[in-house]
Amino acid sequence: MGLIELYDISKLYQSDGTEVRALTDVELSIDEGELVAIMGPSGSGKSTLLTILGAMNPPTTGQMLIDDIDVYRLSVEQRADFRHEYLGFVFQQLQLIPYLTAIENVMLPLAISKHSNKEQQLMATAALERVGLGDKMKRLPSQLSGGEQGRVAIARAIVNHPPIILADEPTGSLDTHTGEEVMQIFKDLNEEGLTILIVTHNPENTRYTQRTINIRDGRIVRKGATKCA
Amino acid sequence: MRLTDISFNDLRRRKSKMALLVVGLVIGVSTIVSLVSITQAMQADVREKLDRFGSNVVVAPKSDAITLSYGGVSVASASVNIKDLKADDLTRIEAVGAKYGATSIAPKLVGGVRVGDAKALLVGVDLPAELRANRWWEITGREPKGPGEVMLGALASRKFSAMPGGKLTLSGLEFAVTGVLREMGSQEDSVIFADLARAQQILGKPSALTIVEVSAPSSRLDSLIGELTSVLPDANVTALSSAMESRQQRVGQLTSFALAVSIVVLVVGVVTVLTTMMSAVSERRREIGIFRATGFRKTHVAIIILFEAFVVSVIGGIAGWLLGSLFTLALGARLAQISTAIGPSPVLGATAIVVSVLIGMAGAAYPALRAANLDPADALRFT
Numbered sequence: 001m002g003l004i005e006l007y008d009i010s011k012l013y014q015s016d017g018t019e020v021r022a023l024t025d026v027e028l029s030i031d032e033g034e035l036v037a038i039m040g041p042s043g044s045g046k047s048t049l050l051t052i053l054g055a056m057n058p059p060t061t062g063q064m065l066i067d068d069i070d071v072y073r074l075s076v077e078q079r080a081d082f083r084h085e086y087l088g089f090v091f092q093q094l095q096l097i098p099y100l101t102a103i104e105n106v107m108l109p110l111a112i113s114k115h116s117n118k119e120q121q122l123m124a125t126a127a128l129e130r131v132g133l134g135d136k137m138k139r140l141p142s143q144l145s146g147g148e149q150g151r152v153a154i155a156r157a158i159v160n161h162p163p164i165i166l167a168d169e170p171t172g173s174l175d176t177h178t179g180e181e182v183m184q185i186f187k188d189l190n191e192e193g194l195t196i197l198i199v200t201h202n203p204e205n206t207r208y209t210q211r212t213i214n215i216r217d218g219r220i221v222r223k224g225a226t227k228c229a
Numbered sequence: 230m231r232l233t234d235i236s237f238n239d240l241r242r243r244k245s246k247m248a249l250l251v252v253g254l255v256i257g258v259s260t261i262v263s264l265v266s267i268t269q270a271m272q273a274d275v276r277e278k279l280d281r282f283g284s285n286v287v288v289a290p291k292s293d294a295i296t297l298s299y300g301g302v303s304v305a306s307a308s309v310n311i312k313d314l315k316a317d318d319l320t321r322i323e324a325v326g327a328k329y330g331a332t333s334i335a336p337k338l339v340g341g342v343r344v345g346d347a348k349a350l351l352v353g354v355d356l357p358a359e360l361r362a363n364r365w366w367e368i369t370g371r372e373p374k375g376p377g378e379v380m381l382g383a384l385a386s387r388k389f390s391a392m393p394g395g396k397l398t399l400s401g402l403e404f405a406v407t408g409v410l411r412e413m414g415s416q417e418d419s420v421i422f423a424d425l426a427r428a429q430q431i432l433g434k435p436s437a438l439t440i441v442e443v444s445a446p447s448s449r450l451d452s453l454i455g456e457l458t459s460v461l462p463d464a465n466v467t468a469l470s471s472a473m474e475s476r477q478q479r480v481g482q483l484t485s486f487a488l489a490v491s492i493v494v495l496v497v498g499v500v501t502v503l504t505t506m507m508s509a510v511s512e513r514r515r516e517i518g519i520f521r522a523t524g525f526r527k528t529h530v531a532i533i534i535l536f537e538a539f540v541v542s543v544i545g546g547i548a549g550w551l552l553g554s555l556f557t558l559a560l561g562a563r564l565a566q567i568s569t570a571i572g573p574s575p576v577l578g579a580t581a582i583v584v585s586v587l588i589g590m591a592g593a594a595y596p597a598l599r600a601a602n603l604d605p606a607d608a609l610r611f612t
């Protein structure tokens with residue numbers, strides 16, 4: 001029994017009266033401590049899968065268990081609590097809040113926690129130091145390079161010590177070198193025990209991951225056939 | 230970092246828009262505060278004066294030809310048609326008056342006299358009672374104290390060039406003028422007041438009375454009128470609509486008007502908050518998506534939005550109250566036509582803040598709901 005179990009997940013979107021089938025019959029099991037890459041062409045359903053894994057996009061059919069919790073049977077507010085406890089997100093386009101400094105961005109998920117301001121500061125500082133940004137905590141996102149912004153986004157995802165990190169194209173907007181730096185951070189975090197799923201376009205990134213899930217037209221393509229060097 | 234810090238942060242970032250919203254609320258709240266303070270002061274003023282002066286009831290003989298109102302007696306018809314009241318009528322009036330707490334009973338005899346070549350209206354009065362019945366009278370000089378002294382209305386004083394300290398000859402008798410009434414725009418302006426007994430003598434009607442004016446507390450006026458009517462079947466008993474009562478009516482109208490304006494201002498306030506917060510929420514879709522994704526509950530998001538509106542409306546309420554109070558302090562008394570300045574009221578201040586917060590919450594409720602219901606997956610989709 002894996003940490004994350006998806007059974008027969010399908011997702012239909014309704015847009016302008018027409019149905020878009022984003023995912024079809026997805027079966028997936030991810031063990032604790034895995035570092036997984038999710039790959040596939042644009043529009044294949046990678047982000048949809050990630051938001052379903054992220055407990056914020058109810059599938060049309062199917063069931064998802066994380067840590068034996070049937071996530072989509074929780075109420076909307078319970079699912080928010082669940083995300084807070086179990087999940088850290090690194091979003092496509094990073095999604096830092098432009099008017100908050102690096103440390104404030106990292107503290108954001110703690111605003112609803114019981115931690116005192118002092119503790120929040122310490123936790124955020126630790127997270128930023130963990131990604132090697134201890135010296136730029138007071139900067140606004142616009143005063144950081146793309147790679148540094150990526151690291152702030154990762155710090156925000158790990159600040160609350162969730163067991164699972166979900167990342168959508170974290171290296172999408174970075175050059176090769178900084179992209180590799182960011183992937184290295186994910187690898188390090190994984191070695192510390194975090195379960196990490198990364199959506200990526202870049203086959204190079206699979207060098208850092210243990211497993212690759214390929215998606216095409218909303219279906220998981222079995223390994224072996226597409227596994228490349 | 231707390232939810233409230235996120236709100237403050239956003240307020241700082243949207244300084245100019247939020248400042249504009251505060252200005253809107255300040256204008257609205259200060260308008261309401263001014264209207265309420267001024268109308269309240271006017272109401273209190275009228276109520277206080279009505280209590281102090283009481284209301285007056287006029288007892289006059291019935292007449293077929295003309296309606297008698299105080300002072301509105303034309304000399305000719307008075308002498309032809311009217312049966313005067315008698316001394317025992319006065320005794321009965323006094324008995325009823327005592328029962329209803331009358332503060333003064335002022336008998337009068339009205340009649341025409343000659344002043345040189347001109348005619349004038351002479352009113353014989355029981356002076357102490359008359360002054361009690363008309364406490365708002367303002368006299369230049371002093372009131373007459375004996376049968377040889379008279380007091381004039383402002384117009385009469387001008388017409389006969391009689392000033393305090395001067396002399397006036399009425400039907401051949403010389404009187405000392407001791408006082409002149411300030412012009413009131415009423416019938417008193419054109420009459421000459423003299424001692425009752427002396428007037429009865431000049432007019433050749435010993436112990437006759439034309440009118441008796443009774444002052445009594447406003448609350449007991451109806452029963453007083455009822456009893457006087459039954460005791461004096463031959464007389465007309467009518468409430469005198471005093472200047473105060475017509476003022477009370479005007480204040481009442483003004484209060485309704487102020488209420489209507491306040492309601493409009495409230496609605497405009499709510500709509501202003503609504504549109505401002507709504508546009509803020511749509512600008513913040515992405516950010517709210519991040520909040521929700523990282524585990525903020527819908528209620529957390531709603532709290533952030535509502536708290537921003539709360540802060541803005543508290544500031545608007547306090548500043549609006551201050552501005553409204555300053556305005557009323559400076560101009561209120563003049564606008565309300567009362568003599569004392571209208572000071573700030575802490576109760577009104579507390580109410581103003583509560584009302585402002587209610588405006589803020591009413592306006593922010595829908596935007597907060599919209600924000601809370603934003604789908605995080607949707608908000609974070611890059612399009």
Ligand SMILES: Nc1ncnc2c1ncn2[C@@H]1O[C@H](COP(=O)(O)OP(=O)(O)OP(=O)(O)O)[C@@H](O)[C@H]1O
Pocket residue numbers: 013014015020021022040041042043044045046047048049607610
């Ligand atoms: N909210 C939505 N409403 C309607 N259609 C949607 C919605 N979200 C995704 N889709 C559609 O579902 C399909 C899968 O989209 P998804 O974003 O999961 O793809 P993706 O693999 O992440 O693509 P990319 O690599 O470009 O990010 C696409 O056809 C997309 O247009």
Ligand SMILES: [Mg+2]
Pocket residue numbers: 046047048092168
């Ligand atoms: Mg995507």
